[in-house]
Amino acid sequence: MEARMAENLDRTSKIPLNIAVTGGSGNGKSSFVNAFRGIDDNDDHAAPTGVRETTIEVKEYPHPNYPNVIFSDLPGIGTTKFPASKYLKLVGFKKFDLFIIISVDRFTENDAKLAKEIKKMGKKFYFVRSRVDIDLQSEQRKKDFSEQKTLAKMREDCVKSECLKLIHVFLVSNHHIHLYDFSLLQDTIERDLPDHMKDALLLASPSIFPDIIEKKKKFFQRQIWGLTALSGVVAAVPLPGLSIGVDLALVVGAVTHYVVGFGLDIPSLRRTADRTGISYDELKAVLQSQLAAQEITKELVTKVILQLSSRAALLVAEEVSTFIPIVGIPLSMAFSAATTYKLLKLFLDVLAEDAQRISDRVLKAILTPVC
Structure with missing residues (x-):
C-alpha cells in the first residue's frame, strides 16, 4: 500500500524533461543553467562559469530536487569542434525536449540557422538575451x-x-532572476510543453515568484483528492491500527513533497541563502510552520497533529468506528477520508504561506532598482 502511495506522489517527479541551453561561447549559458536550478555559481554542483568558453562537451546538470529535469549545457555553436553545419548532430539533438539559445548582445546568423533546424525537427526554441542588468548599469x-x-x-x-x-x-x-523576463520565459515554456511535462517543469521552477508558488499549490491541491480516496480505501480493511498507520505514512509523504516543492527543505534554503546573500538563519526566522526546514518524520507529523485537537479526535473516531457492527467500516472510511483531506489541506496552506514569506524576504532584500 505504501508503494502505491509513493507511486501516486512521485509520478510527476519521474517524467523526464531535458532542456538544452546553447548559444555562442561566453554568453552566460552556464550561469543561466545555475539560475534556473536555484544554485549559486560557486556551488559544488554548479555548471562552471567564466569569461572564456568553459563548456567543451555536452554536460548534464540535473535539478537538485527533481533530477528528472535536466539542463544540458551545450558547447558554443560555431566553435572549431562544433561548427554550425554539424552542431545539432554532434550534440545529439534528439534527446532534448526544447532549446534555449542565449546571447549576450545580438543573435548571429549561426543562431538563426540553428533555430531553423530546430524548428524542422518539430521542437521549440527560445531566444534569451542575458546580462541585461549589467548593460543597464x-x-x-x-x-x-x-x-x-x-x-x-x-x-x-x-x-x-x-x-x-x-x-x-x-x-x-x-x-537577478526576479527582474525582466525570467518569469515570462518560464511561463511560456510551460505553456508550450506537452501536458505530461508541464508539471515537471513547474515543480523544478524557482519558488521566488508568487505566481509559481500559487501554481505549485494548485498542483498539490489536485493530488489531495487522489490521496484522500486512497485513505478511504485503506480504512475499509478492518485491521486495528492499519488505517491510522497508513494515513500517517501518507501525510508524511505528501508533506515531504510540499516542503521540497516549495523549496522549504534545509538544502534548498541553504542554496537560497548562498544565491541571495541572505543568511540561512535569517531565512529560517521568517518561517512559521513547524514543518518547514525540518526532516519530515512520522514523529514530527504526529507531534503537529496532536496539537490540532479536532484532527486528533477524528483519528481516534476513525479507529474506534471500525469496531461498530454494520456501519463501522463506512464510518471509518468517511472519517479517514475527512481526516486525510483536512490535514493535507491545512499543511499545504501553511507551507505555501511560508514559501510566500521566503519570497517576500528575498525580494525585499534584492528588489533594489539596478539602475
Whole structure:
C-alpha cells in the first residue's frame, strides 16, 4: 500500500524533461543553467562559469530536487569542434525536449540557422538575451536614460538579422532572476510543453515568484483528492491500527513533497541563502510552520497533529468506528477520508504561506532598482 502511495506522489517527479541551453561561447549559458536550478555559481554542483568558453562537451546538470529535469549545457555553436553545419548532430539533438539559445548582445546568423533546424525537427526554441542588468548599469550614465526605452532597444538590437525579425526575445539577468523576463520565459515554456511535462517543469521552477508558488499549490491541491480516496480505501480493511498507520505514512509523504516543492527543505534554503546573500538563519526566522526546514518524520507529523485537537479526535473516531457492527467500516472510511483531506489541506496552506514569506524576504532584500 505504501508503494502505491509513493507511486501516486512521485509520478510527476519521474517524467523526464531535458532542456538544452546553447548559444555562442561566453554568453552566460552556464550561469543561466545555475539560475534556473536555484544554485549559486560557486556551488559544488554548479555548471562552471567564466569569461572564456568553459563548456567543451555536452554536460548534464540535473535539478537538485527533481533530477528528472535536466539542463544540458551545450558547447558554443560555431566553435572549431562544433561548427554550425554539424552542431545539432554532434550534440545529439534528439534527446532534448526544447532549446534555449542565449546571447549576450545580438543573435548571429549561426543562431538563426540553428533555430531553423530546430524548428524542422518539430521542437521549440527560445531566444534569451542575458546580462541585461549589467548593460543597464552602463547605460544609465547616459543623459536622458530611460530603462523602458533601453530595454526596447536591446530587444531590437538582438534581432538585426532578417530571418530573426519575428522572434520574441526574453531579457534576463542570471543573477537577478526576479527582474525582466525570467518569469515570462518560464511561463511560456510551460505553456508550450506537452501536458505530461508541464508539471515537471513547474515543480523544478524557482519558488521566488508568487505566481509559481500559487501554481505549485494548485498542483498539490489536485493530488489531495487522489490521496484522500486512497485513505478511504485503506480504512475499509478492518485491521486495528492499519488505517491510522497508513494515513500517517501518507501525510508524511505528501508533506515531504510540499516542503521540497516549495523549496522549504534545509538544502534548498541553504542554496537560497548562498544565491541571495541572505543568511540561512535569517531565512529560517521568517518561517512559521513547524514543518518547514525540518526532516519530515512520522514523529514530527504526529507531534503537529496532536496539537490540532479536532484532527486528533477524528483519528481516534476513525479507529474506534471500525469496531461498530454494520456501519463501522463506512464510518471509518468517511472519517479517514475527512481526516486525510483536512490535514493535507491545512499543511499545504501553511507551507505555501511560508514559501510566500521566503519570497517576500528575498525580494525585499534584492528588489533594489539596478539602475
